[in-house]
Amino acid sequence: MPELFTVSTPHAALQKLFDHLSRPIAIETIPTAAALDRVLIESPIATSALPAFARSTMDGYAVRAADTFGASEALPAYLTVMGECPMGQAPTVEVRAGQAAVIHTGGMLPDGADAVVQIERTQKTTETEIEVMRAVAPGENVLQVGEDVKPGDQLFSTGHVLRPQDLGGLMAMGITHVTVARQPRVGTLATGDEVIDPQFEPQPGQVRDVNTYSISGIVTRAGGVAQSGGIIRDNFDALYQAAKDLIDQSDALVLSAGSSVSVRDMTSDVIERLGKPGVLVHGVSIKPGKPTILAVCDGKPVFGLPGNPVSALVVGDLFITPTLWRLQGCARPPHQNTMKARLTHNLASVPGRVDYIQVKLIDRDGEVWAEPVFGKSNLIYTLVKSDGMMIIPIDANGVAAGEMVEVKLF
Amino acid sequence: MPELFTVSTPHAALQKLFDHLSRPIAIETIPTAAALDRVLIESPIATSALPAFARSTMDGYAVRAADTFGASEALPAYLTVMGECPMGQAPTVEVRAGQAAVIHTGGMLPDGADAVVQIERTQKTTETEIEVMRAVAPGENVLQVGEDVKPGDQLFSTGHVLRPQDLGGLMAMGITHVTVARQPRVGTLATGDEVIDPQFEPQPGQVRDVNTYSISGIVTRAGGVAQSGGIIRDNFDALYQAAKDLIDQSDALVLSAGSSVSVRDMTSDVIERLGKPGVLVHGVSIKPGKPTILAVCDGKPVFGLPGNPVSALVVGDLFITPTLWRLQGCARPPHQNTMKARLTHNLASVPGRVDYIQVKLIDRDGEVWAEPVFGKSNLIYTLVKSDGMMIIPIDANGVAAGEMVEVKLF
Incomplete structure (x- = not known):
C-alpha cells in the first residue's frame, strides 16, 4: 500500500505554515x-x-567631594553639618565648601553637593560637626540623573x-x-464517535475526551486562550459546521481527530473547505505525530492532530506553541525549560525522522539521568509519569546509553 | 562601626524560615x-x-492470532470478514477460527479476537475474504484492559x-x-516617604513605586495571588497598622522597605509586633539583598526586602518563590528555567557571599555567551536589559572569562 501522504520535516512544515499567516497582530x-x-x-x-534627580545610594552625608580629598583616619576632614535632606522632598539645605548634610539611601542630593560619604566612614565630633575619614570622588555613592x-x-x-x-x-x-x-483564542474540537464528555460514564467502546484538556493547557502556556467547541461525531457535515462556527470566533483552530485513515481524510477535507489556501502539510517526519495536518484557512492557522494523547504534546511543542507566540508578534519566545541528563538506555532511531521519547528524570549518585518511559503513544499515563521529552534529531541513528541528552521539561 | 546584624547563608536562612511555617495547607x-x-x-x-476494554492501535482486521501463524507474502492466510467493529460501541460481531472483522484505530476488540493485523499487511480477495501476509502475535496492535x-x-x-x-x-x-x-494570597506593602503611586507625576525627591509590581509578578509565577496594601509612609504606627490589616487577610506578607538603616530597623520592629516568633533572619550573605529580613508571624511567612529593585528579584528567587511553593504543599517545585552559557568577562567575588550577577545572553559564532549587565542595584533597567542572573557560589573567589556558567532565566 502506498504512503497516503508525503511527509515534511518539522522545520520545513513550520516554515510553510508561517509563510501563510497573513493576519495583522490583534x-x-x-x-x-x-x-x-x-x-x-x-x-x-x-x-x-x-532617576529624575541625583540620589544617594547610601546612608551618610552629602558633601562636596573636593572637601574630602586627602582625608584619612589619621587625618580626617572636618565638615559642618547644615541639616538633613528629607525623603520625598527637594532639600532646602545647600551644601557649600566645608559643609555637609545628612542624607538617606534614595534621598535627593542637595544643591552644592556632588558626592556622598558613607556614615560608616564618618564620626560625629559635636552636634554639628563630623570627621570624614575617607576621601570620596565626585559622583561617588550617587545615582546620576538619567x-x-x-x-x-x-x-x-x-x-x-x-x-x-x-x-x-x-x-x-x-x-x-x-x-x-491580544491573547489568541484557540478553538479546539475533539472528534470521534467513541469520544465522550469526561463527566459521563463510558459505555463499552467509548472513551473519555483527553486531548481537549491537554491542548487547552498547551495553549494557556503559550499565551493563548482555549475555547472548546465540544466533541463532534465522525460526520463531515457536523464536523464542518462545528469547525466553521468555531474558527469564525477564534484566531486558530485545533482539531484533535481520530487516527484512522478515513477520519484523517475527513479532517483534511473539512479543513480544505474552511478557507484558503487550506492544507499545507499532511504528514510530518516525527514520531509520534506523523499524520499531523498543518493548514492556513483565510489567514488563520489550523492544526489537525492525530487523536492519541502523546501526539498532542509533540505537535504542541513543535507547532502549536511557536505559532501562538508568532500570532502575538513575539520576537523571541520564552526559552523553553530544558535540562541536560544522562540517558539510561540505548535508544534506536530511524534517520530521516525526529523521535520524541518520554523520559523520567532520576537521581543516581547525585547525577541526573533520563530514563525512557516506554509505552504506546495511546497511553496518557506514560505522559503523566514522565518529566519531559528528549528528542532524537532527524539525522541520528539513535543515542547510546550514558550519553548526555537534552530533555525538554513539561 | 560594627555590623548591624549577623548574616546567615541563604540555605540556612531558608531552612530557618521553613522550620517555623506551621499552618496547614489551605x-x-x-x-x-x-x-x-x-x-x-x-x-x-x-x-x-x-482502557476499560481492549482497543486496536491500528486500522485493520481483528483476528485470532493463531490463524495468522506462518502467514507470509508468499503463503498468505485466508480469513473471512464477518463485519465491522463500529466506533464507540461494543461490536456485535464475534470472531471465530478463520474469521476477521474490520476494526479502526481505537475501536473495541470483538469477542474471540486477540490481535489486529494492520490493513497494510492484508489484501482483499473478494468482498468478504482477505489475505493476511504477515503473522501477528496474540496481543499485537492491541491496547489491553488496564x-x-x-x-x-x-x-x-x-x-x-x-x-x-x-x-x-x-x-x-x-x-x-x-x-x-489554595493559591497563597501574598500581601505586598511598599514603604518610603519618597515612594508614590506610578500614576502620579513625581515631584523633586519622589520616585514611583516599582517593587509592588515586580514582586507581584514573582508571586504570580510561583502560584500565588498578590494583593497590594499600597504605599505606606515611614511611620511606625502607619506601617504597623497597614501590615497588621494586610497579613490578617493574607497567607504571607512582603514589605518592600527602604534601604536606610533607620527604615530597616523600623521594618524589623513592625514585624516583631505582628506575631510570634517574629524576625528569624536579619541579614543574608548575598549580594545584592544583604539586609533581607525573614520572619514568621503566627505561622505566616513575612519578608522584609531592601527597597532596591534588583534585591527584590534576588530575594524572590532565593526565598519568596520556594516559600510559596512550600505553602502549596508542593513536593517538587517546577524546575527553574536555566541555561548554560560562556562568561564574557572575569568576575571577582568575595568568598562567604553568594553573588547574583545580571547577564544578557548573546550569540557569538553560534555559541551562547553570558555578558554581565553592570549597574548599581538601584537601577531597574539593568534588570530589564538582562535575560537572567548567574550565581557565583558562596565559596568562590570569582569566575574567569570563558568559563561555562549556569544562568537562571527570568
Missing part, C-alpha cells in the same frame, strides 16, 4: 499591572530621565514578553497601561 | 479543566481500568504540580474536579 491596551507574560507591541519611548534611563531611550524592543521586572520598569516611568497582543 | 476543590499549574493535594486512586491504568493505582503523587497532560489524564479517569492547594 492588539489591546491593558493595565501594566495585569500584563505579566503578555507580548508588548508598542514599545514606549522614555519621555523623562530616571543613569538608569535617558529621555528618548527606547525602553523595550517590540515583541518583548513582559517579565516581573519589566512591569516594575514600566511603572517606574509612569507607564500604567501598555499595548500588547 | 485547600479547595476546583474543576480539573481550570487546574493547570495548581498543586494537587488529594491524589485520586483509580477506581476503574484504562495497560494504561489499573484499578487501585495511585494516579499522581501528592504535591504534584498539574501540567497539560495531567489534566488530560485526570479527565480520562472521569475526575472532573480536583482538590488542590
Whole structure:
C-alpha cells in the first residue's frame, strides 16, 4: 500500500505554515499591572530621565567631594553639618565648601553637593560637626540623573514578553497601561464517535475526551486562550459546521481527530473547505505525530492532530506553541525549560525522522539521568509519569546509553 | 562601626524560615479543566481500568492470532470478514477460527479476537475474504484492559504540580474536579516617604513605586495571588497598622522597605509586633539583598526586602518563590528555567557571599555567551536589559572569562 501522504520535516512544515499567516497582530491596551507574560507591541519611548534627580545610594552625608580629598583616619576632614535632606522632598539645605548634610539611601542630593560619604566612614565630633575619614570622588555613592534611563531611550524592543521586572520598569516611568497582543483564542474540537464528555460514564467502546484538556493547557502556556467547541461525531457535515462556527470566533483552530485513515481524510477535507489556501502539510517526519495536518484557512492557522494523547504534546511543542507566540508578534519566545541528563538506555532511531521519547528524570549518585518511559503513544499515563521529552534529531541513528541528552521539561 | 546584624547563608536562612511555617495547607476543590499549574493535594486512586476494554492501535482486521501463524507474502492466510467493529460501541460481531472483522484505530476488540493485523499487511480477495501476509502475535496492535491504568493505582503523587497532560489524564479517569492547594494570597506593602503611586507625576525627591509590581509578578509565577496594601509612609504606627490589616487577610506578607538603616530597623520592629516568633533572619550573605529580613508571624511567612529593585528579584528567587511553593504543599517545585552559557568577562567575588550577577545572553559564532549587565542595584533597567542572573557560589573567589556558567532565566 502506498504512503497516503508525503511527509515534511518539522522545520520545513513550520516554515510553510508561517509563510501563510497573513493576519495583522490583534492588539489591546491593558493595565501594566495585569500584563505579566503578555507580548508588548508598542514599545514606549522614555519621555523623562530616571532617576529624575541625583540620589544617594547610601546612608551618610552629602558633601562636596573636593572637601574630602586627602582625608584619612589619621587625618580626617572636618565638615559642618547644615541639616538633613528629607525623603520625598527637594532639600532646602545647600551644601557649600566645608559643609555637609545628612542624607538617606534614595534621598535627593542637595544643591552644592556632588558626592556622598558613607556614615560608616564618618564620626560625629559635636552636634554639628563630623570627621570624614575617607576621601570620596565626585559622583561617588550617587545615582546620576538619567543613569538608569535617558529621555528618548527606547525602553523595550517590540515583541518583548513582559517579565516581573519589566512591569516594575514600566511603572517606574509612569507607564500604567501598555499595548500588547491580544491573547489568541484557540478553538479546539475533539472528534470521534467513541469520544465522550469526561463527566459521563463510558459505555463499552467509548472513551473519555483527553486531548481537549491537554491542548487547552498547551495553549494557556503559550499565551493563548482555549475555547472548546465540544466533541463532534465522525460526520463531515457536523464536523464542518462545528469547525466553521468555531474558527469564525477564534484566531486558530485545533482539531484533535481520530487516527484512522478515513477520519484523517475527513479532517483534511473539512479543513480544505474552511478557507484558503487550506492544507499545507499532511504528514510530518516525527514520531509520534506523523499524520499531523498543518493548514492556513483565510489567514488563520489550523492544526489537525492525530487523536492519541502523546501526539498532542509533540505537535504542541513543535507547532502549536511557536505559532501562538508568532500570532502575538513575539520576537523571541520564552526559552523553553530544558535540562541536560544522562540517558539510561540505548535508544534506536530511524534517520530521516525526529523521535520524541518520554523520559523520567532520576537521581543516581547525585547525577541526573533520563530514563525512557516506554509505552504506546495511546497511553496518557506514560505522559503523566514522565518529566519531559528528549528528542532524537532527524539525522541520528539513535543515542547510546550514558550519553548526555537534552530533555525538554513539561 | 560594627555590623548591624549577623548574616546567615541563604540555605540556612531558608531552612530557618521553613522550620517555623506551621499552618496547614489551605485547600479547595476546583474543576480539573481550570487546574493547570495548581498543586494537587488529594491524589485520586483509580477506581476503574484504562482502557476499560481492549482497543486496536491500528486500522485493520481483528483476528485470532493463531490463524495468522506462518502467514507470509508468499503463503498468505485466508480469513473471512464477518463485519465491522463500529466506533464507540461494543461490536456485535464475534470472531471465530478463520474469521476477521474490520476494526479502526481505537475501536473495541470483538469477542474471540486477540490481535489486529494492520490493513497494510492484508489484501482483499473478494468482498468478504482477505489475505493476511504477515503473522501477528496474540496481543499485537492491541491496547489491553488496564495497560494504561489499573484499578487501585495511585494516579499522581501528592504535591504534584498539574501540567497539560495531567489534566488530560485526570479527565480520562472521569475526575472532573480536583482538590488542590489554595493559591497563597501574598500581601505586598511598599514603604518610603519618597515612594508614590506610578500614576502620579513625581515631584523633586519622589520616585514611583516599582517593587509592588515586580514582586507581584514573582508571586504570580510561583502560584500565588498578590494583593497590594499600597504605599505606606515611614511611620511606625502607619506601617504597623497597614501590615497588621494586610497579613490578617493574607497567607504571607512582603514589605518592600527602604534601604536606610533607620527604615530597616523600623521594618524589623513592625514585624516583631505582628506575631510570634517574629524576625528569624536579619541579614543574608548575598549580594545584592544583604539586609533581607525573614520572619514568621503566627505561622505566616513575612519578608522584609531592601527597597532596591534588583534585591527584590534576588530575594524572590532565593526565598519568596520556594516559600510559596512550600505553602502549596508542593513536593517538587517546577524546575527553574536555566541555561548554560560562556562568561564574557572575569568576575571577582568575595568568598562567604553568594553573588547574583545580571547577564544578557548573546550569540557569538553560534555559541551562547553570558555578558554581565553592570549597574548599581538601584537601577531597574539593568534588570530589564538582562535575560537572567548567574550565581557565583558562596565559596568562590570569582569566575574567569570563558568559563561555562549556569544562568537562571527570568
